[in-house]
Amino acid sequence: MKPLLTVNNVKLTIDERPILRGVNLVVNEGEIHAILGPNGAGKSTLASLIMGINELKSPDEGEIIFKDKLLNGLEIYERAKLGVTLAWQEPARFEGITVEEYLKLSGRNNPELDVVKCLELVGLDCTYLSRFVDDTLSGGERKRVELASILAMRPKLAVLDEPDSGIDFASMEDIANMIKTMRENGTTVLMITHREEIAEIADRATLMCDGRVVQTGNPKEIGEKFKTMCVKCEVRNPELVGGK
Structure with a gap:
């Protein structure tokens, strides 16, 4: 498969604290790739660097490459x-904007846009079209609407930072199906999570801990390693591995 996103030896220190310690990652075109890891592993910081948000336009060292284009230093709108x-x-909350307006704005370059279908795919019905994207929606509802906006947009790469956040366990199937639909519509998905259940829908998974990539491979194998690594951690407690 052809690489779409390549992260080469990315290092980042914030307030004298190393956050990313030489991260290497390849996301192939047309795949769902999960990044799994505990809180504080550096997953969301990596997502911010890829998108260029939170004043993180470039790593201290290393490169982030998207389709042969160096992302280092680019503004958010340039990456978009x-x-x-x-x-x-x-x-996000958008005062005074209805869900329908939000989805149409997101999908303005998608000639096949169907806002009702986008909502249905994330488990919401057409009554939400007239709702506002503000605090009148619960956190879980706003999460679904945001995911529907990405379905409407059809980007080449969607970075989903904790797509299961605020979603109850019974709704996980909706989210999983939505992510699969993104791929079917031509969007490569980089999904960041700390739940191995959602990571299992990926084609490949990468385990991160303490700002490092521990392993990339089969999602089920990575999920099993994630479940046990906090007890017997090869990164933070190498002396516990192999009887050392």
Whole structure:
């Protein structure tokens, strides 16, 4: 498969604290790739660097390359024009904008846009079209609307930061199906999570801990390693591995 996003030896220190310690990652075109890891592993910081948000336009060292284009230093809108978008862990609020207006704005370059279908795919019905994207929606509802906006947009790469955040366990199937639909519609998905259940829908998964990539491979194998690594951690407690 052809690489779409390549992260080469990315290092980042914030307030004298190393956050990313030489991260290497390849996301192939047309795949769902999960990044799994505990809180504080550096997953969301990596997502911010890919999108260029939170004043993180460039790593201290290393490169982030999207379709042979260096992303280092680019503004958010420049990355968006290339086809990169990000769904926030905490979905945004837009006072005075209805869900229908939000989805139509997101999908303005999608000639096949069907806003009702986008809502249905994230488990919401057409009654939400007239709702406002503000605090009248619960956090879980806003999360679904934001994911529907990405379906409407059809970017080349969607970075989903904790797409299961604020979503109850019974709704996980909706989210999983929506992510699969993104791929079917031609969007490559980089999904960041700390739940191995959602990571299992990926084609490949990468385990991160303490700002490092521990392993990339089969999602089920990575999920099993994630479940046990906090007890017997090869990164933070190497002396516990192999009887050392």
